[in-house]
Amino acid sequence: MRTQRVTLGLCLLVLAGMTDGCIQPEETTLTISGTVTTYLTGEAVSSAEVALFTYEQPRFAYLPPLGETVANTTTDARGRYELPIPSAYWGERMVIFCHAAPEGWAVLTLNESLGDLDLIVGAPLPEADVPLVLLTLQSAIQTALDRRDTDLAAAAEHLAHTGLDSAETRAILNELCDKHPYAIDCCTVDLNGTMVAVEPEAYREFEGSDISDQEQVIRLHEMQEPVLSLAFRAVEGFDAAALQWPIFAPGGELSGSVSMLVRPGSLLATLIEPEVQGFPVDVWVMQPDGLILYDPDVEEIGRNLFTDPLYEPFPELLALGAEIAANASGTGSYTFLGRGMSVSVEKSAYWMTVGLHGTDWRVVVTQVVAGDASAVHRGLSELGLLTTEAALNALTQNEELPHAIAAEDRNKTLSILQQFYAANPGLYAIQWADASCISRFGYPEANSLSDFDCRTGRTPASERLVVAIEAREATSFEAPLVEGKMGRFVVAPLYAGDEYLGIVYTIQLVA
Secondary structure: OOEEEOOOOOOOOOOOOOOOOOOOOEEEEEEEEEEEEOOOOOOEEEEEEEEEEEOOOOOOOOOOOHHHHHHHHOOOOOOOOOOOOOOOOOOOOEEEEEEEOOOEEEEEEEOOOOOOEEEEEEOOOOOOOOOHHHHHHHHHHHHHHHHHHHHHHHHHHHHHHHOOOOHHHHHHHHHHHHHOOOEEEEEEEOOOOEEEEEEOHHHHHHOOOEOOOOHHHHHHHHHOOOEEOOOEEOOOOOEEEEEEEEEEOOOOOEEEEEEEEEOHHHHHHHHHHHHHOOOOOEEEEEOOOOEEEEOOOHHHOOOEOOOOHHHOOOHHHHHHHHHHHHOOOEEEEEEEOOOOOOOOEEEEEEEEEEEEOOEEEEEEEEEEEEOOHHHHOOOHHHHOOOOHHHHHHHHHHOOHHHHHHHOOOHHHHHHHHHHHHHHOOOOOEEEEEOOOOEEEEEEOHHHOOOOEEOOOOOOHHHHHHHHHHHHOOOEEEEEEOOOOOEEEEEEEEEEEOOEEEEEEEEEEEOO
16 A cells, blocks of 8 residues: 655645635644545555645535535544545545534545645535535626626716717727626627627627517616526527626616627636536536536537427436426435436435526536446436537438538538537537538538638638548547637548548537
8 A cells, every 4th residue: 555645835825815825724634545546647546644734714515425424434633544535536636525623624635646735624514404515606606797797787887978889889898808708799789789889809790780689688678677698599609698788878868788798608617617626516507497508518508408308318307407497496306317327326406596687597516325426427428418529420420411412402411410500509500611622511601611712711720621621530629710719620521432522510619
């Protein structure tokens, strides 16, 4: 058995908010034994002697029943004792739970190496048994929404004096987008529902677009109050939510509105993933109507829990979803038997609500309470869902698409591409480029290149596409699009018998 001595530096900065000086915590030494395999290095650690620091501010507590198990195992944080480490811990950091009376739970995480330590301390579980990880996420997400709301309200006040389209107006819109990285664009909207000024510059092509039929625009004009929309397919070509504030002229009459477009999945990922990395929990966020705004598997984002055939084989999950939709907070459980699984697992779920202006998002945390703990992360294969790469490969292997292209049947080809686009939420476009490196067309046509020569129209993306076409191999990469956005490309070669027809490729926007 290998034993390593780990020493901490003179100063340990634990919370992001505690950056004004060194924490001088009390030191206590523990001997922790067990086996944990880190995802990053694949190295199993038999035992490690570590220096544990505790301090008073609460941070994290673990979901029961593991927390209760740890509490029963350990009695005195100031002594030396053996703490078994469950084998379910995985991820890019190693997570070890200990009890640190009287402050509550202490969570020691070992990152890429044993010398790189983070210490996270949490309070005991509250009476309502709400996991502190969920409380932490609720607070972080709500704070992020509130900050955007406050800044948009201030912008609306300034825009009342600058008008809907002026140099000052554009400066205000650009400042909003710069301040909030996950704001895709910001714009002013007139009383007819027309986008007037759009920033940053890459999105000015959408100036003049009519969005009068969008529900948040209708609601704002009727109520003359700020709104947060439900997620929808924006004219910019991706699923988004719009936060919109009314602009009132100096005389008090409504003169228009200012809107910030946000991709919920990207925003939520940056808030959720750092908090739960390495912990055997699953987190997802949905609207009360069942639309999934965030999931660790991006292929599930944009699907509706209640209407997508993907979830029909899981009635207990659907029943839990109905409870989540109907109640702002609560707990529940369900049994899950995924495809290819021989033994079902029981999962507990806890949820709370965040939102603005009457639009709610449900934040859900689940944990395995019976069965294989590694099944906490619901795999795509268990749901019967293919990755984008696998789905695109299946499309190219189906004879229908190559036959339509070989027959030069544009309408049939577009119909097939449209069906694929509808079945795979989150795509910006799916396109066909022929063997001569001409990107012929795609769906939606507004987001696709038409008869674009990838050899002469040299862009980072087109150069990579030329390489893929000539290599006749599947690949994926990220590159900026012609219209200025960043995209993730997934490429698959296409054949009709022995005839090489080029490639089919999908694009997903990258925040």
